[in-house]
Amino acid sequence: MPSDKPSLKVDDLVVRFPIRQRGEQRYITPVDHVSFEIKPGEVLSLVGESGSGKSTLGRALVRLIEPSKGSICIGNNDVTHIRRSTELRGLRKNIQMVFQDPFASLNPVRTIGQHLKILVRKHQGLRGRQLEQRVIQLLDTVGLYPGQEVMVKYPHEMSGGQRQRVAIARALTVNPSFLVADEPISMLDVSIRADILKLLKRLKSDFDLGYLYITHDLASAKYFGDKIMVMYGGQVMETGTSKEIVDNAVHPYTRLLLASTAGSPRRERVGETSLEAPDLFEGRRGCPFAHRCPFVSDVCRTEKPPLVEQVHGHAVACHHPVLGGGNRRHDEE
Amino acid sequence: MNGKPVLEVENLSVCYATRRGLATAVDRVSFTIYENEVVGLVGESGCGKSTMANAIMRLLGDGAYVTGGSIRVMGQDVYRLKGDALRQFRWTQMAMVFQGAMNVLNPVKTVESQIVDTLLAHRPGMSKQQARARAEELFRLVRIDPKRLQSFPHELSGGMRQRVVIAIAVALEPKFIIMDEPTTALDVIVQKSILEQIMELRDRLGFSILFISHDFNLVQEISNRVGVMYAGRLVEMSKSASDLALTPRHPYTQGLIRAIPKLTSDDEDIQGIPGSPPSASNRPSGCAFHPRCPYAKPICRTVEPGMTTVAGNLIECHLSEDELRSMTYAER
Numbered sequence: 001m002p003s004d005k006p007s008l009k010v011d012d013l014v015v016r017f018p019i020r021q022r023g024e025q026r027y028i029t030p031v032d033h034v035s036f037e038i039k040p041g042e043v044l045s046l047v048g049e050s051g052s053g054k055s056t057l058g059r060a061l062v063r064l065i066e067p068s069k070g071s072i073c074i075g076n077n078d079v080t081h082i083r084r085s086t087e088l089r090g091l092r093k094n095i096q097m098v099f100q101d102p103f104a105s106l107n108p109v110r111t112i113g114q115h116l117k118i119l120v121r122k123h124q125g126l127r128g129r130q131l132e133q134r135v136i137q138l139l140d141t142v143g144l145y146p147g148q149e150v151m152v153k154y155p156h157e158m159s160g161g162q163r164q165r166v167a168i169a170r171a172l173t174v175n176p177s178f179l180v181a182d183e184p185i186s187m188l189d190v191s192i193r194a195d196i197l198k199l200l201k202r203l204k205s206d207f208d209l210g211y212l213y214i215t216h217d218l219a220s221a222k223y224f225g226d227k228i229m230v231m232y233g234g235q236v237m238e239t240g241t242s243k244e245i246v247d248n249a250v251h252p253y254t255r256l257l258l259a260s261t262a263g264s265p266r267r268e269r270v271g272e273t274s275l276e277a278p279d280l281f282e283g284r285r286g287c288p289f290a291h292r293c294p295f296v297s298d299v300c301r302t303e304k305p306p307l308v309e310q311v312h313g314h315a316v317a318c319h320h321p322v323l324g325g326g327n328r329r330h331d332e333e
Numbered sequence: 334m335n336g337k338p339v340l341e342v343e344n345l346s347v348c349y350a351t352r353r354g355l356a357t358a359v360d361r362v363s364f365t366i367y368e369n370e371v372v373g374l375v376g377e378s379g380c381g382k383s384t385m386a387n388a389i390m391r392l393l394g395d396g397a398y399v400t401g402g403s404i405r406v407m408g409q410d411v412y413r414l415k416g417d418a419l420r421q422f423r424w425t426q427m428a429m430v431f432q433g434a435m436n437v438l439n440p441v442k443t444v445e446s447q448i449v450d451t452l453l454a455h456r457p458g459m460s461k462q463q464a465r466a467r468a469e470e471l472f473r474l475v476r477i478d479p480k481r482l483q484s485f486p487h488e489l490s491g492g493m494r495q496r497v498v499i500a501i502a503v504a505l506e507p508k509f510i511i512m513d514e515p516t517t518a519l520d521v522i523v524q525k526s527i528l529e530q531i532m533e534l535r536d537r538l539g540f541s542i543l544f545i546s547h548d549f550n551l552v553q554e555i556s557n558r559v560g561v562m563y564a565g566r567l568v569e570m571s572k573s574a575s576d577l578a579l580t581p582r583h584p585y586t587q588g589l590i591r592a593i594p595k596l597t598s599d600d601e602d603i604q605g606i607p608g609s610p611p612s613a614s615n616r617p618s619g620c621a622f623h624p625r626c627p628y629a630k631p632i633c634r635t636v637e638p639g640m641t642t643v644a645g646n647l648i649e650c651h652l653s654e655d656e657l658r659s660m661t662y663a664e665r
Contacts, residue, residue: 195605223594262550
């Protein structure tokens with residue numbers, strides 16, 4: 001579907017943090033040369049385990065963190081290094097964030113109505129009756145009704161799922177083009193998760209919203225995402241359409257993830273894996289996954305594998321992609 | 334495969350005393366685990382699964398009371414044990430792996446001294462040297478380099494800490510181990526690797542497991558039988574082990590499965606269960622699931638369903654066998 005809305009383009013993004021270790025100043029790079037694009041109405045699922053840099057990347061997009069290198073552009077608007085509050089406010093009218101913990105993201109002494117009214121008044125300048133109407137309409141959009149009754153409730157009177165809906169309504173007040181949803185369902189009960197995912201999916205088509213959906217769960221990444229990007233140790237390991245990644249993954253890490261996911265068709269023995277977290281220090285060499293990879297060779301420890309497109313839209317960063325293994329690709333080449 | 338019963342829970346009720354009166358966390362639950370069995374227990378937060386685990390271990394905190402029923406482990410009623418006898422029984426006959434290995438280990442002691450302490454407390458005749466040797470052996474068993482014995486918990490990764498906790502649980506070769514969400518806080522790959530190890534240990538040492546989790550797929554995969562808890566009740570449980578640990582029949586269990594996206598299907602429709610789980614102090618009348626059940630009939634609102642057998646499952650539901658079968662969601 002053609003759209004007049006801009007795309008979100010991230011090019012060669014690097015985020016680095018200083019850390020002090022034994023009196024020595026060092027840097028880690030939780031996001032290490034990452035590029036991708038999200039079109040309006042498109043969902044990119046970002047999959048990775050803890051320490052992969054997926055949340056840092058999400059926070060950099062809404063500019064809660066300033067990147068060190070690379071660029072983030074919305075349409076032709078480069079927002080990588082904007083600093084002024086007016087500019088940042090402008091950015092956040094375009095891109096909003098939904099956080100993981102709906103218990104921590106709402107103020108316990110404010111009613112749901114107050115939470116939303118502040119935003120609508122500030123961003124849309126509505127007052128009085130119009131203001132209330134808009135708030136009720138927002139609550140209705142996220143499936144909370146009757147709005148009049150919901151507005152006077154406090155966060156503690158609502159369940160986790162309802163609170164997450166309020167958090168989503170808050171993000172929608174500014175009519176953003178993009179949402180960064182950082183594990184929006186992982187704190188919720190299993191029976192509630194599906195409806196929140198479905199709500200996000202409906203908003204995508206109703207408002208032509210683009211998402212960066214951050215998760216550690218491949219099944220929901222596939223359900224919601226048009227594309228999946230797999231990160232490890234700050235770098236992109238593999239990216240492609242959701243179906244392609246689940247059916248024809250060639251990166252050893254993605255395959256290990258698939259083998260580890262309960263209910264996966266590729267569920268198989270994982271055996272011993274290194275239990276160490278990836279090295280994030282600046283100046284590391286080689287592939288971040290090398291220390292756990294079953295196919296590791298010398299070149300993996302010294303040279304970073306480039307992200308190479310295999311078939312249309314399916315790119316892999318690996319010196320030894322697992323071709324064959326029930327895949328068609330090997331025969332074609 | 335029914336051998337000797339290892340755990341027999343009969344009509345167990347556990348209540349919490351709150352300011353607003355008694356809240357029933359576990360409500361008349363009965364089930365049995367036999368030798369060499371892995372029984373999975375699934376439920377959402379607040380359904381009473383962890384409370385029940387603590388009740389079995391006699392670890393209920395202040396304000397929680399067993400108000401009815403009995404628990405026997407290896408034939409011994411655990412609530413008749415007193416003082417030292419309970420302490421001895423606890424780690425030699427039954428052990429527990431808790432959720433969150435971070436908070437279980439003492440941060441100011443090396444992991445070796447924690448294993449050695451456990452051994453010495455329960456094996457009075459054992460010398461310190463023997464205990465150290467045993468600690469090394471246990472580390473090899475859970476495949477951690479024995480050099481790491483001198484580490485403090487914070488020096489180990491989450492996966493290694495959980496392995497240490499498992500090593501301590503099997504240290505005295507109990508016949509029954511409760512695992513309460515043992516892998517929940519870990520990354521999926523480490524999770525899988527630890528599960529594989531738990532199963533290997535079970536094959537080698539031959540103990541039974543009560544495996545508590547909120548992840549239905551996971552429990553289905555590793556268990557011989559599966560039970561499902563909702564609002565303090567055990568609403569469904571497979572009667573005997575078969576190829577599939579549990580073929581879901583209860584409307585709640587089927588709802589849970591429909592709520593989980595699957596990797597296998599291409600174009601699927603997931604469906605949440607409307608409403609949210611009730612709190613322990615405010616349980617609905619009749620069948621506790623009726624306000625959320627799409628198949629609820631008038632009787633469900635007023636009369637509590639009894640336990641019946643439907644297609645090999647013990648099930649608490651007013652619907653008839655035919656009704657339950659006809660709504661069964663695609664069996665996998």
